[in-house]
Amino acid sequence: MTFANKFAASAGAVGLSLFAALPAWAQEAAAAAPEPVVDKGDTAWMMTSTILVLLMILPGLALFYGGLTRTKNMLSTMTQIGAAACLAMIIWVIYGYGLAFGPEGNAFIAWGKFFLVGVTPDSLADTFSDGFKLPEYVFISFQMTFAAITLALVLGSVVERIKFSAVMVFGAIWLTIVYFPIAHMVWAAGGLFFEMGALDFAGGTVVHINAGVSALVAALILGKRIGYSKEIMAPHSLTLTMVGTGMLWVGWFGFNAGSALEANGSAALAMINTFVATASAALFWMLAEKLAGHKPSALGFCSGIIAGLVAVTPAAGNSGPFGAIVLGAVASLICFYAVTVLKPKLGYDDSLDAFGIHGIGGIVGAIGTGIVYAPSLGGPGGDDFAIGPQLVTQVSAVAATIVWAAVGTVIAIYVAKLLTGLRVSEEVEREGLDLGEHGERAYNY
Numbered sequence: 001m002t003f004a005n006k007f008a009a010s011a012g013a014v015g016l017s018l019f020a021a022l023p024a025w026a027q028e029a030a031a032a033a034p035e036p037v038v039d040k041g042d043t044a045w046m047m048t049s050t051i052l053v054l055l056m057i058l059p060g061l062a063l064f065y066g067g068l069t070r071t072k073n074m075l076s077t078m079t080q081i082g083a084a085a086c087l088a089m090i091i092w093v094i095y096g097y098g099l100a101f102g103p104e105g106n107a108f109i110a111w112g113k114f115f116l117v118g119v120t121p122d123s124l125a126d127t128f129s130d131g132f133k134l135p136e137y138v139f140i141s142f143q144m145t146f147a148a149i150t151l152a153l154v155l156g157s158v159v160e161r162i163k164f165s166a167v168m169v170f171g172a173i174w175l176t177i178v179y180f181p182i183a184h185m186v187w188a189a190g191g192l193f194f195e196m197g198a199l200d201f202a203g204g205t206v207v208h209i210n211a212g213v214s215a216l217v218a219a220l221i222l223g224k225r226i227g228y229s230k231e232i233m234a235p236h237s238l239t240l241t242m243v244g245t246g247m248l249w250v251g252w253f254g255f256n257a258g259s260a261l262e263a264n265g266s267a268a269l270a271m272i273n274t275f276v277a278t279a280s281a282a283l284f285w286m287l288a289e290k291l292a293g294h295k296p297s298a299l300g301f302c303s304g305i306i307a308g309l310v311a312v313t314p315a316a317g318n319s320g321p322f323g324a325i326v327l328g329a330v331a332s333l334i335c336f337y338a339v340t341v342l343k344p345k346l347g348y349d350d351s352l353d354a355f356g357i358h359g360i361g362g363i364v365g366a367i368g369t370g371i372v373y374a375p376s377l378g379g380p381g382g383d384d385f386a387i388g389p390q391l392v393t394q395v396s397a398v399a400a401t402i403v404w405a406a407v408g409t410v411i412a413i414y415v416a417k418l419l420t421g422l423r424v425s426e427e428v429e430r431e432g433l434d435l436g437e438h439g440e441r442a443y444n445y
Contacts, residue, residue, distance in 0.1 A: 036124055036133045045263035046138050052254025053145035057085045057152055060251050064244030064302070065156055066442075068352050071236040072432025073160045074442035080155050080164060084171045085148035091175055092144040099180040100143070100188060107192040110184050116140070127261040134261065142258060143183070150179055150207045156354030157215035161225050161429055163420050164437050170218070170416040178214060178408035182206050182401060198397040199373055199390070201270065202259035204314025204366035205401040212359020213402050214409040216350060221413050222422060224349035226429050238298050245302040249278060252309050256316035269380070270316035274309070277328030281308025284332040292340070300336075307335040307357050311365035318369050320378025327372055331364040363398055370394035 062078040069077045088096070095114045102112035113119060125139035151171050155162075185191040186198065186206050193205070200206065225233070235241060256274045260267035285304025286296035311331030312324050319327065339356040350356060370390040373379040416422055423429075428436030435441065 037131055038124065038133050038135060039262070042127065042132065042262045042264075043134060043138060045267070046134055046142055046258060046261065049254035049258025050138070050142045050145055052251045052258070053142070053149060054251075056248050056251030056255060057145070057149045058082055060244050060247035061149065061152055062244070063240045064248055064306075065159065065352055067237040067239065067241030067244060068235040069160055070233060070432070071442060072434055074236065074434060075440060076164070076433035076437050077155075077159045079438060080159065080162075080167050081152045083164070084151045084155060084167055087168060087171050088148040088151045088175055089144055091172060092147050093140070096147060096175060096180050097140050097143065099176070100183040105184065105188065105190055107190065107195070108185060109181050110188060110190075128266070129262060129264075132262065139261075146203060146207060146255075147175060147179055147183070150203075150211050151175060153207070153211035153354060153358055154214045154218065156352035156358075157219040157350040158222050159351050160433065161423055162222060163422060163424050164433075166416045166420040166422045169419050170412050173412040173415055174214065174409060177411060178405055179206075179210060182210050182404060185400075186397070193397045193400070196393050196397065197390075198393050199318050199369045200314045200366065200397070201317040201369075202256045202313045204310075204362050204369065205397055208310045208313060208358045208362030209366060209398060209401045210362075210405050212355045212357070212362055213405040215354035216348065216359060217406050217409040218413050219350050219355070220348055221410070221417075225351065226426060228349045229344075229347070235299065238302075241302055242298060245305050249305055249309065252278075252313075256313060260317055266317045269320075272321050273312050273316050273319055273324035276321050277312035277315075277324035278305050278308035280325045280328035281305065281311065281332035284329040285336055288333055288336040292336075303335070303339070303353070303357060304332045307332045307361045310335075310358055310361035311368065313362070314366045315369040315372055318379060318381075319372035320380070323372030323377050323379055327365065327368045330368065331361045334364050335361050363402075366398050367391065367394050 058081070062081045065081060066074045066078045093116055097116065098112050098114040099110055102110035102114075104110060104112045119136050119140070121135065121137065123136035124133035125136040127134055151174065154174070155167065183206050186193045186200050188194060193200070198205070227233070253271055253274055257267040257270040260270055282301050282304035285300045285307065289296050289300045308328035308331065311327050312319070315324060315327055335357050338360040339353050343350060343353070343356055370393070371377065371387055373381045373390065374385055374387050375381050375383065379385075413422070424433060424436060
């Protein structure tokens with residue numbers, strides 16, 4: 001064999017050996033690729049945030065709403081809130097999570113993972129950072145508390161006259177046709193508003209506009225309380241309302257900062273905004289009372305806190321602190337007008353101002369987020385951010401949410417009326433729903 005032939009044979013052998021080794025190299029390269037990381041700090045923060053949102057419902061919202069009602073309806077209000085939240089949790093794990101965040105879907109709804117099929121302790125959910133994941137059970141639980149509190153918020157407009165059975169029927173239908181689709185559209189990849197680029201950090205549309213508009217529609221269909229605008233219906237315990245307000249503010253840090261899905265700078269921004277927007281709104285509500293010729297009140301202080309929290313929800317991680325201060329102040333003044341001027345003029349009976357604060361405040365916050373996101377105003381938007389186009393997107397998302405919530409609520413409330421009668425009898429309403437619906441009193445003395 002000549003030297004040339006020997007060289008060619010050797011080169012061929014080396015080439016074949018290298019070719020044969022390629023699969024091994026590919027396997028080693030694949031093995032070297034980074035695995036998704038479940039950060040224990042992020043996971044611990046999200047578990048804490050989930051519990052904080054539960055604090056917002058029980059006891060926070062229950063005490064806030066309960067203190068605003070009359071003594072004879074204290075327990076019924078708290079029971080309706082608690083039971084509605086529990087109903088939402090059960091429905092969420094049966095099919096709610098699948099409809100909102102299922103693996104299959106379109107712009108309006110998802111499907112799959114019903115009964116949490118396929119979810120295990122090893123299942124992972126995405127965060128906003130590539131390569132970082134959460135245990136899916138944590139994400140499921142966190143989003144479950146959002147569904148629970150949103151349904152509970154709706155009840156603020158109809159307490160003191162709606163049947164407990166009607167609350168349960170309405171809640172099941174409303175969650176299915178209103179909340180789950182809106183949650184998918186806003187927060188799930190492929191959802192209509194998500195793909196539009198609508199900014200909603202923690203639920204301005206999903207939670208507050210959704211709940212507030214639904215509350216107004218439900219109140220209009222249910223009708224006014226007996227004696228409304230003719231009898232004094234003052235809150236029976238502003239002390240309990242103040243306690244509930246404090247718990248809501250504390251829990252809201254889980255609601256807002258938790259929506260970053262990680263313990264990072266975005267969560268820190270949401271945290272400080274949840275402080276300062278709320279503080280601003282509380283002070284400006286009392287200032288509005290003073291300018292309107294009234295004394296600054298504890299009720300106004302509590303109302304301002306909630307208005308600020310509602311307004312900053314969509315902007316929590318989408319605004320600088322000074323933008324959040326302005327947004328809280330503006331929302332507080334507009335909500336004050338809606339509650340003290342608009343509602344009396346229109347004459348509707350929104351018992352605890354669920355629409356006046358959550359609906360109006362949510363609209364102001366969602367639209368305002370499109371402004372305060374601008375880097376020129378201290379927001380986290382990029383250098384190419386333009387306020388005009390973003391405002392068009394925000395207004396479109398707000399308008400679509402209003403229409404969807406209104407239509408869905410009409411369906412849900414009339415089905416509840418057909419099945420339960422919807423409203424308690426005049427005798428029960430006068431006696432109080434604590435005794436008439438539950439056979440007990442809040443206070444025995």
